Amino acid sequence: MSEARAHRRRVDAVEGQLHVPNHIPRAERISNVLFSVPLLAYSIYGFVQDDIYIPGRRGPGVHLYGVPMWLMCAAMLSVGASLLSVVIDHYDTRANEANYRKFAAVTQLLGWVLFFGAFALDIWVYRGVGR
Numbered sequence: 561m562s563e564a565r566a567h568r569r570r571v572d573a574v575e576g577q578l579h580v581p582n583h584i585p586r587a588e589r590i591s592n593v594l595f596s597v598p599l600l601a602y603s604i605y606g607f608v609q610d611d612i613y614i615p616g617r618r619g620p621g622v623h624l625y626g627v628p629m630w631l632m633c634a635a636m637l638s639v640g641a642s643l644l645s646v647v648i649d650h651y652d653t654r655a656n657e658a659n660y661r662k663f664a665a666v667t668q669l670l671g672w673v674l675f676f677g678a679f680a681l682d683i684w685v686y687r688g689v690g691r
Contacts, residue, residue, distance in 0.1 A: 635675040
């Protein structure tokens with residue numbers, strides 16, 4: 561066992577058991593940061609401009625304004641927080657991996673709900689399709 565790995569082992573103060581913090585591969589940590597930072601930056605930019613552009617696959621894409629834009633910004637922040645929580649969990653040596661997993665699951669679910677909610681609100685309320 562390497563010295564670095566042995567150094568990361570410690571006895572949990574609460575349960576008195578040996579705890580080995582989880583290890584997230586470097587490639588996954590780098591990809592999470594590379595995806596989350598531009599996502600968070602674009603969310604802040606969209607919030608400041610009151611316009612978030614979501615490119616379309618075959619069409620011109622969608623511009624979100626007002627409340628749908630707020631929901632999309634919240635969705636992007638939620639997903640960015642979820643991605644960064646994995647990176648933070650790697651460096652946190654406390655025995656709280658279950659808390660990080662719960663946080664990631666909740667923020668991912670919240671991100672999807674807000675994402676689809678932003679489009680639903682834009683389509684049915686702002687564009688008047690539901691009238």
